Amino acid sequence: MLLRHTPKEIVERKSLTVNPAKTCQPIGAMYASLGIHGCLPHSHGSQGCYAYHRSTLTRHYKEPVMAATSSFTEGASVFGGQANLLQAMDNIFTIYNPDVIAVHTTCLSETIGDDVPQIFGKAKTDGKIPEGKYVFHASTPSYVGTHVTGFANMTKAMVDYFAKQNGHKENRINIIPGWVEPSDMKEIKRITGELGIDFIMFPDTDNVLNSPQTGKFEMYPKGGVTIDELISTGSSSGTVALGGLASGPAAKALDSKCKVPCKILDLPIGIKATDRFVDTLRKMAGVNVPESINIERGQLVDIVTDMQAYFYHKKVALVGDPDQLVALTEFLVSIDMMPIHILTGTKDKKFEKKILSLTEEMPHDVNVKSGGDMYLFHQWVKNEPVDLLIGNSYVKYIARDEDIPFIRYGFPILDRIGHSYFPMVCYRGAMRFLEKILDALMNRIDRDSSEIEFDLVM
């Protein structure tokens, strides 16, 4: 009973967060930066911030996350971080030789008010940026927003710094996948490839944070979008952005900077959202959907049909990031489950409205909150228990205390593996989601069955 002090009674809180359902902006910025080939993320702040960002990503992906820091001490806190960043760029290009350094700011450098573009200008004048190498930055103060905002800001910075028009439109689509796992990015690329579409995905952490063990350390793994490809995004014929909060700002920036029209969709989690994704690609690229994709979809529908008795009206509580939760809620409602507690730690003005509209036909009231915390989420679960919990590793404490089946999904997952290698998006990912849901629910049925009820065939 590690959370035994959580009371059932819910009291209005305005200035106190207990067990946040979010992490800080630079973690998202660092993750997005790792989706560029040959990029070294750089944290412009103190070593403590940088250690936290790196270790959270390393623990989630079980891969060494390479990054650098401006290593602020008292001097930089008083006089600003220009000298530290100039020295850092010199050291990084000399010692680690990346193609590009992606600088994100922290609470401290933002509070000091460091002007990073001006520091880049000075570095250029002083000859600290070698020919053919790049630096770019995103502003990621963590006293506003969350890891999702940081991811969105860094992805938008890729457009702001690099995208260029080349005078004509290429028959090619940009895909901004949102904050999903490397395995999800691989699956989105596979589906797009099956449709026969030429595309650029950015950021792309496939083959970076799920790379194979070869016995040899690679500072810059094979994957990631290249800078040349980022430049070319400005001459693509269209952009498909997945997840409005994580990918929308970059897609809109590309539209206004280079006149590349965009479609902003939900993450392709579940049948309906994947249908919309495939249909948008089909229309945008003018291609036909091949039989291979129809077969995958049919298999997914077959699983839902076969197992619908186990899904029917099961109550679920979800906590995570807004883009994921919106798509997941739609998926669960579509298979007759009842997501009744839905909470995100990220503030998103549209979140609550979207969830309420997705669940309006459900025969049950819904608790929904953006900018909430795990404490409130636990209180909801205590007041109305559910059949299944879905969320990141921190939910394991609630699952244990309340004895509720639990699926790990979202960020961070610190105590299991699989998320980097097996997708949860598109039709095949949805099949895996259903497998996980059924495993959790049916294991509980088996555990709670009497000897007479304990069935071999379910």
Ligand code: SF4
């Ligand atoms: S919240 Fe701010 S101070 Fe804390 S780790 Fe993140 S960037 Fe650093």
